[in-house]
Amino acid sequence: MTEKATTGEKKAVGVRAPGICWSCQAEVSGEHFCPACDKIQPQPPDTDYFCFFGLDRKLALDAAALERRFHDLSWKLHPDNFHAASTYEQELSLEKAAVLNDAYRTLRDPVARVEYLLGLEGIRREGEIKQQAPPDLLAEVFELNEYLEELRAAKRAGGEAREMNELRHRLEQARESFQQKLECVLEELTDQFSRFDAAPESAARKNALQRMSEILNRHSYIRNLVRNVSDELEEE
Amino acid sequence: MGRIVGIDLGTTYSLVAYTDAATRKPVCLADEQGRTLLPSVVSLDPAGSVVVGWPARERLLRQAERTVYSVKRLMGKGLEDVREELQLFPFRLAPGSESVIRIQLGEKIFTPPEISAFILRELKRRAEAFFSEEVSRAVITVPAYFNDAQRQATKDAGRIAGLEVERLVNEPTAASLAYGLDKHQRALIGVYDFGGGTFDISLLRLQEGLFEVLATNGDTHLGGDDIDNLLAEKARAEIHQQLKLDVAENPELYQSLRNAVIAAKHALSAEERTTLRFPLDARGDYVRELTRAEFESWIEPIIERTLGPAKRALKDAGLKPEQMDEVVLVGGSTRIPLVRRRVEQLFRRRPHCELNPDEVVALGAALQANILAGGVEDMLLLDVTPLSLGIETLGGAVAKIIPRNSTIPASATEMFTTYADNQTGVDIHVVQGERELVKDCRSLARFTLKIPPQPAGLPRVEVKFLIDADGLLQVTARDIRTGQQASVEVKPSYGLSDDEVERMILESIEYAEADFAATQLIGARNEADAVLRATARALAEPQAQELAPEERREIEQAEAALRQALAGDDYRLIRERIEALNQATHHLAEMLMNAAMQTALKGKRADEVNL
Numbered sequence: 011m012t013e014k015a016t017t018g019e020k021k022a023v024g025v026r027a028p029g030i031c032w033s034c035q036a037e038v039s040g041e042h043f044c045p046a047c048d049k050i051q052p053q054p055p056d057t058d059y060f061c062f063f064g065l066d067r068k069l070a071l072d073a074a075a076l077e078r079r080f081h082d083l084s085w086k087l088h089p090d091n092f093h094a095a096s097t098y099e100q101e102l103s104l105e106k107a108a109v110l111n112d113a114y115r116t117l118r119d120p121v122a123r124v125e126y127l128l129g130l131e132g133i134r135r136e137g138e139i140k141q142q143a144p145p146d147l148l149a150e151v152f153e154l155n156e157y158l159e160e161l162r163a164a165k166r167a168g169g170e171a172r173e174m175n176e177l178r179h180r181l182e183q184a185r186e187s188f189q190q191k192l193e194c195v196l197e198e199l200t201d202q203f204s205r206f207d208a209a210p211e212s213a214a215r216k217n218a219l220q221r222m223s224e225i226l227n228r229h230s231y232i233r234n235l236v237r238n239v240s241d242e243l244e245e246e
Numbered sequence: 247m248g249r250i251v252g253i254d255l256g257t258t259y260s261l262v263a264y265t266d267a268a269t270r271k272p273v274c275l276a277d278e279q280g281r282t283l284l285p286s287v288v289s290l291d292p293a294g295s296v297v298v299g300w301p302a303r304e305r306l307l308r309q310a311e312r313t314v315y316s317v318k319r320l321m322g323k324g325l326e327d328v329r330e331e332l333q334l335f336p337f338r339l340a341p342g343s344e345s346v347i348r349i350q351l352g353e354k355i356f357t358p359p360e361i362s363a364f365i366l367r368e369l370k371r372r373a374e375a376f377f378s379e380e381v382s383r384a385v386i387t388v389p390a391y392f393n394d395a396q397r398q399a400t401k402d403a404g405r406i407a408g409l410e411v412e413r414l415v416n417e418p419t420a421a422s423l424a425y426g427l428d429k430h431q432r433a434l435i436g437v438y439d440f441g442g443g444t445f446d447i448s449l450l451r452l453q454e455g456l457f458e459v460l461a462t463n464g465d466t467h468l469g470g471d472d473i474d475n476l477l478a479e480k481a482r483a484e485i486h487q488q489l490k491l492d493v494a495e496n497p498e499l500y501q502s503l504r505n506a507v508i509a510a511k512h513a514l515s516a517e518e519r520t521t522l523r524f525p526l527d528a529r530g531d532y533v534r535e536l537t538r539a540e541f542e543s544w545i546e547p548i549i550e551r552t553l554g555p556a557k558r559a560l561k562d563a564g565l566k567p568e569q570m571d572e573v574v575l576v577g578g579s580t581r582i583p584l585v586r587r588r589v590e591q592l593f594r595r596r597p598h599c600e601l602n603p604d605e606v607v608a609l610g611a612a613l614q615a616n617i618l619a620g621g622v623e624d625m626l627l628l629d630v631t632p633l634s635l636g637i638e639t640l641g642g643a644v645a646k647i648i649p650r651n652s653t654i655p656a657s658a659t660e661m662f663t664t665y666a667d668n669q670t671g672v673d674i675h676v677v678q679g680e681r682e683l684v685k686d687c688r689s690l691a692r693f694t695l696k697i698p699p700q701p702a703g704l705p706r707v708e709v710k711f712l713i714d715a716d717g718l719l720q721v722t723a724r725d726i727r728t729g730q731q732a733s734v735e736v737k738p739s740y741g742l743s744d745d746e747v748e749r750m751i752l753e754s755i756e757y758a759e760a761d762f763a764a765t766q767l768i769g770a771r772n773e774a775d776a777v778l779r780a781t782a783r784a785l786a787e788p789q790a791q792e793l794a795p796e797e798r799r800e801i802e803q804a805e806a807a808l809r810q811a812l813a814g815d816d817y818r819l820i821r822e823r824i825e826a827l828n829q830a831t832h833h834l835a836e837m838l839m840n841a842a843m844q845t846a847l848k849g850k851r852a853d854e855v856n857l
Contacts (some may be wrong), residue, residue: 023297024646055356081456081458084626084628085456085626088626088628088715089655089714089715090617090618090626090627090715092622093412093618093619093620094620099395104655104712104715105657105712107655107715108654108655108657108712109655109657111653111655111656112652112656112657112658114653115652115653115656242555244507
C-alpha cells in the first residue's frame, strides 16, 4: 500500500484549513489523499455518501462497480494501513473507514439508498416512516392480523397441534402474498430511479422524490408486516 | 516499537504465536516441555503466589477452591448473567459482583480480567523467552459474538498483563486467515468455530486477499464445557444412585470425575465405545461402558443449539448453505464426529479440518499481527459487528442506530436537544442486541450530555457513535451551534473503570516475578517426581543387574542430588539435576529398550521386522 505512513512518531500537524493539505500545504479539493504528498485527508464537512464514492447524486447504481470501488477504498483507508502512522492520521483513517462502510451499507441497498437521498434532499427525515396501512390493503392486513392474534393466543393456551399447523399454514400463505406485493413495490420504486436521475429541473425532481417517499411508506409498512409474521412463525 | 505476537485467549487453552518474517508462516510457541497449549487455569498457592497452566490444572484436583478455569465465560459479565452457570463451577463469588464478577480464591479476590491477565502474562513470558527480548504488543482473539463489555474486558486483561492490545480479532475470522484460503480468486467460506466455551459461525467472502465477513452469529455460552458439565452430571447422578454417594459435595472429587468424563469424551471421538472408570476409595469403583451412540444421544441437544445461529447467519448474509465454497472447522469441540456430521449435513459438503483446530486461531492472530506490523500488504480483514447497537428512546424502546453485521469501523450520528428551558443534561443509554425493548437488550453504557443552559429545543448536540476495528464503542459529542466538542463521560454498565484497571496493572507487576518462579518450581518438581519414579522402576528391572558398579553409583548420586535440590525452591537447580539424572540413566534406558525390543521381536522372522 502506498498510503502506508512512514513515520511512527507523532509529528506536529500543520495547517488544517479546508482546501489545503495538512501535511504539505498543497491544494486539495475533497480527495481522500493529497495529490502531492499522498497523505490521508480529512473529510470536508459537506461530503455526502455519493461524494465519498466519487459518484453523482443518481439513484441508478451499478452494483458491481460500487462493490469494486468499496473494496478499492477499503484497501486504502482501513486502519490497518495506518498502524504505524501519526495519531492524527489514525483518527482520520478510522473516521473515513467508518464513513466508507456506512456509505456502502446505505448505497448498495436500493431502499436504504432512497431513504438516504430523501433525507439529503430534505423530503423527510431519515427513518421517519408513516405507519399507516395503505387503504387498498386494509382487508388483507386485517385478516393477517387476525391469524397472528389467533396463533399467539393458541401458543399461549398450548393449543392443539392440528389447529396451530392450520394457522401457520394460513399465515405462510398470507406472507407469501405480501412478499409478492413487496417485490412489486420495489419495482415501482426502482422505476422512479430513472425519472429522478433524468429530471433536469427542480419541479420534476421534487415530483419524483415525493412519489418515492409515498412508495417507501407502502414498502416499509408491508416489510414490517412480513417481518412480524416471520418472527412469529420462526419463534419456536 | 517491538514485535507483535498473536494470542488466542481461549476458554480451555490459550496459545501464543508469531509470524516468521522470512517464511511469512505463523508458528505457535511451545513451552519448555514442547507444549503449545497452555491450560487457561489459574490457581492461588496457599503461600500467596499465583500458578498458571498445567500445574494449576493439576491443582483443580487438590485445591479446587483455590483454582479457577473457564474464566472466559465470566468476562464482561455481571452477577445476574452467570447465576445459573455458577452452580456448575466450584468458584466462590466475593461481594460486589453485580457489574463485575469478583472471584474469591483463597484469601484474595480477583476479577475475570485479572485472572485472564495471569494467563496472558505467562504467554508473554513464553514469547519473551523465545525471542530473548521484551514483548509488549499483541493481537488477541475474541469470539465473534462477544459484545462490547466482553471485548473491553479482554482488552483490560491485556493491559493488566502489560500488553498493548494492538487489535482484537474475531476468532473465526482469524482462523480463516490461517487456513490459507486466500489462494482462492473468489470464494464463499463458512467458519464453524465450536470451542471450549463459545460457539461462533462466520460467513466470509474472499477475494484476492480481501477477507470480507458477510455475517456472523453465535452463542457466547455454548461450548465443550457444556458437554463436560452434562456428562459429569449424568455420571454424578448414576454414582449417587448406585453407590449412595454425592460426588458434588466434594469439589476436588467432582473435578476428578469431570476429568474422567472429559477423557471418555475424547476417547469417543476416535473409538466407538469406551470405559469410563472412576475410582472411589472404599465404596468400589464406578465403571461404565459408554458407546458413541449413547454419548451422541446425550449431547445431541447441545449440538443442535449451534444450528440456529448458523441458519440466522446464512439468512442475514442472504446465502443458502450449499452456496458456500468451503467450510472450515475450528475449536476442540469440532473433533466430535457428531459435530462434523451435522456441519456436513447443513452445508452439504465435507468440512476442512486439516489444521489443528486448537492452534488455528492463534496462527490467524499471528498473521493479523504481521499485517499490523507492516509485514503483509496483500491481506486485509473486513470484519463486522455481531450485535445491533441502539439507544433507548421514550417508553423503554430501542432505536437501532447501527445494525448487526455492519462492516467495522461503523458509525452513526444522532442529534439531541432539550425538552425544558435551561435543561443542562441529556441522558443517553446505549444498548446492544436485537430485541425491541431495552430490558431485553444488553446495557452497554450510560452517559449524560452536558449542555449550557438555553431555552428548550435550542441546543443541538450531535453525538457520534463509532464502533472501531476492535468492535469497541467510542462516543464523541459536538455542540452544533458552537462547534465545541461536548464532554462525554461514558460509564460502562459492566466492566472496570479506568482507575480500577490502572490499579490492577500496578498490583500485577508485583505478582509477576514471584509467580513466574512459583509456577516454574511446581512444574520442575512434578517433573522431578516423575523422573525419580521412573528411575526407581528401571533400577528394579532384572536388566539393571548388568549395570557396571560405577554406573549404578553415578545414578544413585544423581538421584540423591536431585532429591536434595527438591528440598529447596530453586527451579533452575532442579531442572539442572533432572538433566544430570537423565544423562546418568541414559545407558540403563538403552539397555531396557533393547531388552523390550528383543521380547517383542522374539518369534518373528527377519522379513517381518520392519525397522
